[in-house]
Each structure stands twice: as C-alpha cells, then as structure tokens.
Amino acid sequence: MSSRTSDRNPCPVSQLMTMLSGPWTMYILWILSTVGPTRFGALRRQVEGISTKMLTERLRMLEQEGIVNRHYEPTVPPQVTYSLTERAGELVAILDQLNGLAQRWYGPAAPDAAPCLPTATPQELTL
Amino acid sequence: MSSRTSDRNPCPVSQLMTMLSGPWTMYILWILSTVGPTRFGALRRQVEGISTKMLTERLRMLEQEGIVNRHYEPTVPPQVTYSLTERAGELVAILDQLNGLAQRWYGPAAPDAAPCLPTATPQELTL
DNA sequence: CCGAATCCGAGAAGATACTG
DNA sequence: CAGTATCTTCTCGGATTCGG
Numbered sequence: 126m127s128s129r130t131s132d133r134n135p136c137p138v139s140q141l142m143t144m145l146s147g148p149w150t151m152y153i154l155w156i157l158s159t160v161g162p163t164r165f166g167a168l169r170r171q172v173e174g175i176s177t178k179m180l181t182e183r184l185r186m187l188e189q190e191g192i193v194n195r196h197y198e199p200t201v202p203p204q205v206t207y208s209l210t211e212r213a214g215e216l217v218a219i220l221d222q223l224n225g226l227a228q229r230w231y232g233p234a235a236p237d238a239a240p241c242l243p244t245a246t247p248q249e250l251t252l
Numbered sequence: 253m254s255s256r257t258s259d260r261n262p263c264p265v266s267q268l269m270t271m272l273s274g275p276w277t278m279y280i281l282w283i284l285s286t287v288g289p290t291r292f293g294a295l296r297r298q299v300e301g302i303s304t305k306m307l308t309e310r311l312r313m314l315e316q317e318g319i320v321n322r323h324y325e326p327t328v329p330p331q332v333t334y335s336l337t338e339r340a341g342e343l344v345a346i347l348d349q350l351n352g353l354a355q356r357w358y359g360p361a362a363p364d365a366a367p368c369l370p371t372a373t374p375q376e377l378t379l
Numbered sequence: 380c381c382g383a384a385t386c387c388g389a390g391a392a393g394a395t396a397c398t399g
Numbered sequence: 400c401a402g403t404a405t406c407t408t409c410t411c412g413g414a415t416t417c418g419g
Contacts, residue, residue, distance in 0.1 A: 137355050137359065140358055141357070145278070146278055148391090151273055165402080175393095176392075201400095202400040204400075215356075219350055219353065222349070224264070226346065227264030227265045229342075230264065231264040231268075233264070293381065301412095305383085306411070329380045330381060331382095
C-alpha cells in the first residue's frame with residue numbers, strides 16, 4: 126500500500142540516502158574501497174555475516190546505480206570481480222570522513238583488523 | 253541467535269555505519285538539521301510515511317548515541333521537542349556533502365520542497 | 380489532546396541446499 | 400566459484416490502546 130521505489134522522483138538526497146541506508150550497502154562500499162577489486166567469494170568473506178542472496182542483491186543494485194563494476198571472466202571455474210566505478214570515488218570520500226568522525230567519537234580502531242568489519246546487521250541496532 | 257548490538261565492540265566506522273543504516277535514521281537527522289528543533293508530531297509529519305512506533309524507537313536510539321536531545325515540557329497537552337546535539341553537527345556536515353553529491357548526480361532539487369522528504373522506506377530500495 | 384506501549388499481519392533478511 | 404531457489408525467522412509498520 127505504501128510507496129514503491131519509483132512512485133515519484135522526490136529529491137536527490139533522499140534518493141541517495143535511501144540507497145545508502147539499504148542493508149549492508151555501506152559495508153560493501155567500504156570493503157571495496159579499502160581492499161580494492163574483489164571477487165564474489167572473497168567479498169562475501171570480508172563482509173562478515175552477509176548471505177549470498179543479500180550480497181548479490183546489493184551488488185546488482187549498486188551496479189545499476191553506477192557505483193560498482195561487474196567483471197565476468199569465463200574461466201573454469203568462472204571468476205566475477207567487483208570494483209568501484211569512478212563515480213564511487215566521491216561517495217567513498219564521504220565514507221572516509223565518516224571514518225574519521227567515528228575514530229574521534231569511539232576511539233581509534235585496532236590497527237590489525239584490516240577494513241573494520243561489522244558485527245551486527247543494520248537491522249539489529251534497535252537498542 | 254546471531255549477534256546483538258553489544259556482542260563486541262568491533263570497529264568505530266562499523267558502529268557508526270550500523271547506526272546510520274538503521275531505518276529512517278538519516279531522514280530524521282536530515283529533517284532535524286534543516287528545520288531545527290521539532291516536536292514529535294511535527295517531526296512525524298515531516299518524515300512522511302513513518303509510524304509513531306518507528307519514530308519513537310529511532311529517536312530513543314539517537315538519544316542514547318548522543319545525537320539528539322529530548323526536551324520534555326509537562327504542559328497540557330505535553331510537548332516533547334527533539335533537537336540535535338552539538339555532536340550531531342559533525343554528522344550533519346557529512347550529510348550536507350552527501351546532499352551536494354546527490355545534486356551533482358541526479359540534478360538539483362526543486363527549490364520548493366523544504367527539506368526533501370523520502371518517498372520509499374529504506375527497505376524498499378531493492379530494485 | 381500528545382506521545383508511548385502492545386498485538387498482529389505482511390514482507391524482507393537469514394540459512395541452507397542446489398545448479399551452471 | 401558464482402549465483403539461484405526454497406524455507407524459516409523476525410523486523411517493520413498499522414491500528415488500537417494506554418497514560419499524562
């Protein structure tokens with residue numbers, strides 16, 4: 126009954142926020158930006174806790190938005206590598222600032238954990 | 253069964269992203285930053301489509317995170333006003349940049365719609 | 380009257396097994 | 400290895416009710 130994605134085209138920010146607010150979206154972008162082009166399986170291992178279903182779904186969405194590139198290599202076994210587009214650079218820059226902010230608020234991260242993985246799914250932060 | 257919010261304290265960015273990725277969170281912050289301190293009912297009308305339950309829930313979370321202030325005025329009828337804390341300023345600055353980015357990508361917003369309201373719920377952007 | 384808590388249904392996200 | 404299908408689980412959201 127409520128609105129679907131293309132009911133109207135209300136406002137740019139809203140559109141962008143809606144995308145980023147999608148489950149796992151930020152994490153995927155963050156991982157791709159820190160570890161560079163990554164294959165599907167590796168990506169799934171990096172974004173700890175994500176299901177294959179969610180990962181494909183989000184990647185498809187990000188691909189449609191022009192944020193990630195999907196490179197299919199028909200070897201045996203096949204290899205699919207995902208990477209950030211040029212457009213994504215601006216977005217990642219903002220995520221970087223978010224990182225800086227988080228460090229100031231919660232203290233710096235342990236220097237070991239490579240790209241800082243999530244523990245809880247976005248939905249679980251209800252407190 | 254899976255992880256709850258306080259399982260570990262993994263990484264600052266992750267924590268912050270998890271909070272922002274929560275449903276409606278960004279919209280609420282955006283509205284509060286653009287229209288200033290707002291009462292519950294008005295806020296609910298601004299964040300179009302949100303239920304009172306979700307709004308209370310999110311506001312409680314944001315309050316615990318030190319992002320919003322809750323001011324209760326025991327008049328008749330009672331008035332509860334929510335406003336951004338000082339800490340939220342840094343966060344809003346980032347949202348502002350997100351706004352700029354969105355304008356470059358999707359074109360500028362119509363100058364009328366005050367703070368750009370969402371149409372779809374965050375969960376609905378599955379494409 | 381304004382704001383918060385409760386119950387229940389719809390629909391999304393998680394887990395697992397399976398296919399190309 | 401990459402992705403899909405299916406089933407289960409549980410969050411989200413609406414209406415109603417309670418409290419001040």
